[in-house]
Amino acid sequence: MDSQDFREAAATAIDDIASYYDNLDDRNVVSTVEPGYLRKLLPSEAPVEGEAWADIHKDIEGKILPGITHWQHPGFHAFFPCATSFPSILGELYSAALSGACFNWICSPAVTELETIVLDWLAKILGLPECYLSTGPTRGGGVIQGSASEAVLTAMVAARDKYLRETVPLEQFPEGSEAREDAIAHKRSKMVALATTATHSSTKKASIILGVRFHTIAVHADTGYSLTGPVLAKTLAELRARGLEPFFMTATMGTTDTCAVDDFAGIVSTLKSDPVHPAGTPGELWVHIDAAYAGSALVLPSVREQVSISLIENFHSFDMNMHKWLLTNFDASCLFVRDRNWFIQALTINQAVYGNKASEGGLVTDYREWQIPLGRRFRSLKIWFVLRNYGVKGLQSYISRTLKLGEEFADSLKSRPDLFEILTGPNFALTVFRVAGKEQGKSDEEVNALTKAVCEKINASGRMWVTSTVLDGRFAIRMVTSVSTTEKEHVDRAWKILVEAAEEVVKA
Numbered sequence: 186m187d188s189q190d191f192r193e194a195a196a197t198a199i200d201d202i203a204s205y206y207d208n209l210d211d212r213n214v215v216s217t218v219e220p221g222y223l224r225k226l227l228p229s230e231a232p233v234e235g236e237a238w239a240d241i242h243k244d245i246e247g248k249i250l251p252g253i254t255h256w257q258h259p260g261f262h263a264f265f266p267c268a269t270s271f272p273s274i275l276g277e278l279y280s281a282a283l284s285g286a287c288f289n290w291i292c293s294p295a296v297t298e299l300e301t302i303v304l305d306w307l308a309k310i311l312g313l314p315e316c317y318l319s320t321g322p323t324r325g326g327g328v329i330q331g332s333a334s335e336a337v338l339t340a341m342v343a344a345r346d347k348y349l350r351e352t353v354p355l356e357q358f359p360e361g362s363e364a365r366e367d368a369i370a371h372k373r374s375k376m377v378a379l380a381t382t383a384t385h386s387s388t389k390k391a392s393i394i395l396g397v398r399f400h401t402i403a404v405h406a407d408t409g410y411s412l413t414g415p416v417l418a419k420t421l422a423e424l425r426a427r428g429l430e431p432f433f434m435t436a437t438m439g440t441t442d443t444c445a446v447d448d449f450a451g452i453v454s455t456l457k458s459d460p461v462h463p464a465g466t467p468g469e470l471w472v473h474i475d476a477a478y479a480g481s482a483l484v485l486p487s488v489r490e491q492v493s494i495s496l497i498e499n500f501h502s503f504d505m506n507m508h509k510w511l512l513t514n515f516d517a518s519c520l521f522v523r524d525r526n527w528f529i530q531a532l533t534i535n536q537a538v539y540g541n542k543a544s545e546g547g548l549v550t551d552y553r554e555w556q557i558p559l560g561r562r563f564r565s566l567k568i569w570f571v572l573r574n575y576g577v578k579g580l581q582s583y584i585s586r587t588l589k590l591g592e593e594f595a596d597s598l599k600s601r602p603d604l605f606e607i608l609t610g611p612n613f614a615l616t617v618f619r620v621a622g623k624e625q626g627k628s629d630e631e632v633n634a635l636t637k638a639v640c641e642k643i644n645a646s647g648r649m650w651v652t653s654t655v656l657d658g659r660f661a662i663r664m665v666t667s668v669s670t671t672e673k674e675h676v677d678r679a680w681k682i683l684v685e686a687a688e689e690v691v692k693a
């Protein structure tokens with residue numbers, strides 16, 4: 186394919202993409218292909234001779250799209266959204282064209298510098314405390330990771346390194362000595378990472394990968410599935426009584442099941458008065474805030490106040506996925522740290538081949554020292570395009586619109602207490618509900634079965650897709666209204682499908 190062929194092929198591809206969005210609502214949300222469908226349609230070997238674009242192109246519609254579940258469909262109310270937008274797609278296009286493994290500043294200065302700048306912009310747009318800015322007082326800053334899972338792993342590596350540095354004293358155990366190796370190995374066997382039963386499983390996965398102990402704190406409906414200060418204090422005391430050393434905790438803004446927010450004020454107060462390692466002293470608990478989905482709502486000042494975001498100046502790292510709810514396509518997980526040295530000290534490995542004058546001069550950021558992989562893509566470009574094309578006002582109005590849709594849907598549920606019971610929400614455009622039944626004397630098992638039947642029925646319509654969860658043994662449907670293509674008419678349509686399904690199931 187030469188540049189002229191590319192021009193022509195790209196024109197057809199762009200035209201396809203625009204038409205895909207124009208006609209998205211005509212498709213079913215979820216793919217209905219059978220497992221293994223594609224193997225039957227594709228040859229078992231790669232072609233020996235190159236094929237013309239026209240032949241490749243026709244297989245997108247014919248062979249690939251039937252196997253696509255349409256995450257941008259206005260009837261997609263499942264999980265959390267996986268955002269995109271036209272400016273973001275354009276950013277991805279340029280990023281692919283300028284492809285490089287830009288791990289050091291010199292590998293493409295614009296890649297590093299734009300990332301630092303747009304993440305400072307984003308930190309300000311989200312109202313994060315100044316300590317998370319690259320220009321802030323503690324030399325913090327942001328780095329784009331592939332996913333919230335990579336972000337929590339990166340934070341946990343840094344937290345482990347910081348804890349060991351602070352609690353295995355160099356005077357007693359000199360650098361490079363066998364005594365230090367032994368002391369660190371012993372301590373590592375006692376270190377424990379914390380999360381709650383509502384925390385996303387990525388924190389547990391990070392603990393498994395790092396080989397540290399993992400402890401889950403139970404949270405229930407009585408606290409709205411959020412972690413409180415007293416529960417944390419009790420957990421820390423219990424773990425220490427068993428000889429364990431808590432070093433890391435994920436607190437969440439917007440849990441996956443219900444979008445609960447942990448009690449930041451309570452956590453801060455517990456950690457400040459911690460009897461063993463009070464916050465701000467060596468060995469303090471590293472608190473990572475996972476705001477993967479709901480963090481986007483911080484574009485609204487009212488949400489910042491609601492969750493007391495200013496309190497995260499007491500914590501250590503904060504991560505949100507622009508690729509969930511902020512109009513930027515996967516992958517754009519924005520991880521902020523209060524002191525960049527925590528990452529750099531834990532993740533810098535020097536190898537002669539990567540040495541260069543700029544890095545050695547100490548005047549530049551080399552993002553390979555802030556992440557697990559070496560190479561990195563030009564991801565800041567799509568963020569830059571989105572922030573510029575929408576502007577702060579555009580982002581705010583999009584988030585407000587989707588929150589309002591969530592409230593309207595919850596109001597509809599409330600208007601039919603004979604059919605539905607809300608378990609949580611609306612929180613950040615997520616409402617979790619089930620079929621009503623308690624009043625009619627139905628058991629939890631009966632209500633679970635009815636709710637499951639309704640869930641299957643509405644999904645079978647092809648017009649919408651919801652997913653489910655189980656809260657304290659109660660099967661529940663999660664309804665999310667934050668996909669960018671979803672408008673009031675689509676939520677109204679979903680409501681109609683839901684009522685018809687519930688009436689049928691309950692009557693049967």
Ligand code: PLP
Nearest residue numbers: 332333334385439440441475477
């Ligand atoms: N944290 C929360 C609260 C989530 O809801 C999710 C996924 O939905 C994740 C983390 C994991 O996100 P990622 O796929 O970016 O690793």
